[in-house]
Amino acid sequence: MQLPPPLLKQRMEKDVDEVGKIARFIKSKIEELDRENLANRQKRGCGKGTGVDRSRTATTIQNALRESIHQEHREVVERRVYTVTGTRADEETIDQLIETGDSEQIFQKAIREQGRGQVLDTLADIQERHDAVREVSSAVDHVQDGNKALYKAKSLQKNSRKWMCIAILILLIIIAVVVVGVLKPWKSGNGA
Secondary structure, rough: OOOOHHHHHHHHHHHHHHHHHHHHHHHHHHHHHHHHHHHHOOOOOOOOOOOOHHHHHHHHHHHHHHHHHHHHHHHHHHHHHHHHHHHOHHHHHHHHHHHHHOOOHHHHHHHHHHHHHHHHHHHHHHHHHHHHHHHHHHHHHHHHHHHHHHHHHHHHHHHHHHHHHHHHHHHHOOOOOOHHHOOOOOHOOOOO
16 A cells, blocks of 8 residues: 555655654753753762763663663554554554564564565564664663772772772881880880
8 A cells, every 4th residue: 555645755754753842852951961960960979970970871872772772662663563564563562562672463464465575675684673772771770780880880989999098007006006015115225
């Protein structure tokens, strides 16, 4: 079922407007996160270039990337379903296809009607994007685990410095006691 050119143009313009709205929303969220990161730099120990700042900035970038890839993946799945079936899938169906990666149920009919080659190409493309989204999510999880490990290492380093200072102070006190004990300035030979 092919739409007449005027209807097709209207539908394309509507789709472009929707994508533009989504892009503006995502951009505003990223700008909000950037402002929060700048405000966080004013806190003690969170200045520019510190581990906390780098961690927040990296997380912001990763979340933006993940959201962008997820949104692009969603749009591709919607377009592919429309291309193959000729109908727009509802949000729930698209979510299910993205979460499970199982597109067989939607495409069974299309395979019978349109031929296996086109549908299999579409399925391969969708699966490829699904895998890419999962890889990005996994990478973000690894980075977040790394950030937690960095915070823990920083805490341990602070703790070990504190104990080293205490040990040096105790050592200096012991040395002072030994020196005073050996020299015995109160028992000088001049006064007795």
